[in-house]
Structure formats: C-alpha cells, structure tokens
Amino acid sequence: MPELVEVELSRRLCIALDGRRVQNARLVDPHASAREPAELAHALRGATFASPRRRGKLLLLDTDQHTLGLHFGMTGRLVLDDEWAIERLVYSSQRRVDHWIRLIVELFDGGRLEIHDPRRLARVFLDPDEDALGPDAATLTLKQFRSVLAGRGRGVAVKARLLDQARVAGVGNLIADEVLWRAGIAPGRLTTSLSDDEVRGLHRQLRATIGILLRHGGSHTGRLMGSRLPGGLCPFDDHPLSVSVVGGRTTYWCPLHQR
DNA sequence: CCGGATGTTCACCT
DNA sequence: GAGGTGAACATCCG
Secondary structure, three states: OOOHHHHHHHHHHHHHHOOOEEEEEEOOOHHHOOOOHHHHHHHHOOOEEEEEEEEOOEEEEEEOOOEEEEEOOOOOEEEEOOEEOOOOOOOOOOOOOHHHEEEEEEEOOOOEEEEEOOOOOOEEEEOOOHHHOOOEHHHOOHHHHHHHHOOOOOOOEHHHHHOOOOOOEOOOHHHHHHHHHHHOOOOOOEHHHOOHHHHHHHHHHHHHHHHHHHHHOOHHHOOOHHHOOOOOEOOOOOOEOEEEEEOOEEEEEOOOOOO
C-alpha cells in the first residue's frame, strides 16, 4: 500500500497491537528483508508492541526491544487478525494468495500480523533509520515546506521534489498529481519559480488533500483519479489532460488551469 | 502478447 | 555534486 494515506490506515489498524506480545516472527520470504529470518525472529520473540507510529510511507511498530519497520512498496498490504488494513488497492490484486504472504508475526494471544505482497516490493526492517526520511507530509508546517522547496541552482520540477522522500515523506505519485491539480500548479514548474502565494497554496492543498483522502479511504479516492487514463478530461474545466513524465513517474495534469 | 502499474535503488549520463 | 533517465525487482491486469 503505497502512499502515506494507506500506511496511516494501516497504522490505525495496528493500534490494536498495543500491549500484545510476539510469540514468533516468520520472514516467509527472506527477500523481503536484509535481515536473516532467524535474526528477525530472535529480535521479535517475546517482545511487546507499543503504540504504532508512522513516518511517510514507513510504518513503525515499536516494541519494548526493537522497532519493526514496514514498507509496503507498491502492492504490499497489512493484515492484522484477518482484517485487511485497506479494502482495495489499485494496481495490486484483491485476491488472497498464500504464497504472497511475506511476513507473519504470531502473537501469544492467537492473533497474527501479516504482510501480503504479490510483487515482492515490500520491505521489512529492524530499527530502521527514520531520519533518512524528511518530515511527514501530513503534519508538515509551512516553514518546513519552504525548506522542502528550497534549493540551490536552477531548482527542480516541483513534482519531483514532492516525491523526494528525503525532503518530505509520504507523498506518492497519486497524491502528488492530486495536490498539484488542486493547487493549480503545473507539475514541471521549477521549485525556484514558485511565488510565495503559490508555495502557501500548495502547502495548504497538500495538508487538505491528505485529510480528504484519509477520510475517503485511500490515495485512489482523489477527484483526479477517474481521469487518469488516455483521453481523460480535467474534472475542473473539462480540458483534455496532458500526460507526461515528471520525476520519473507518469503524470496527469491540466494544462489549462495548472500553470 | 504487450505495456504499464500508489515504490525504491542503483548504475550511468549530463 | 545535483538532477535526470532507465532498468531492475516480480507479478498482476486490461
């Protein structure tokens, strides 16, 4: 589950983990972690979970011993006690297939935490380096946002900067397009070219959009989402959307109202 | 069959 | 050194 919104929904589900104790941790797919399965199991056995945290797209499950870091890649999903953190994940599969389970954490009370991931892009960390990530996009202040955009030289495409997890954590491709669309800013605009009003507007839309997507239940619930296909029209003014690559990702935007 | 996909990383250019 | 590009990862889906 890709972006901040899905990870936050997963975090909320994991509040139910608080106070529960690990019986065993099975890294079913060793490929999912740089750690050895035995090392992971040893670090987690007997540990008691505390309140779950999140930074950007990284879910942080603290225990009284180590912190279990979960990153879901593009298609990973969290399942706790047979409850799926998110019901629908675009670009992933809705099916449940046993061999897509990459990690199983069994609890003494009979519950279990699982990571399901068809594409094997999800990653499991032990005591991850949280500070490699920028401040979380959901709680980013205007002051922090200004420094996210700040930079020397010519500047970079504003969308590329929004996607730079080391500068601001949590914004993925869908959220980036949705926010820029709502803010009326073209994705390729250089960071150095943004006026103060535009910076303020973009910051406001970033915070507001994340709140809306959270309430609606996912990154795919934005107003632009339905038009992200060839021939799509801007839901705002019905102008044909442009499709380009910005920051290495497919980008849908309205050349009429995004300037 | 082919191309593309809510992500990250790395090699290789400019 | 900063940015950009493309490939790789592995698999599903239209």
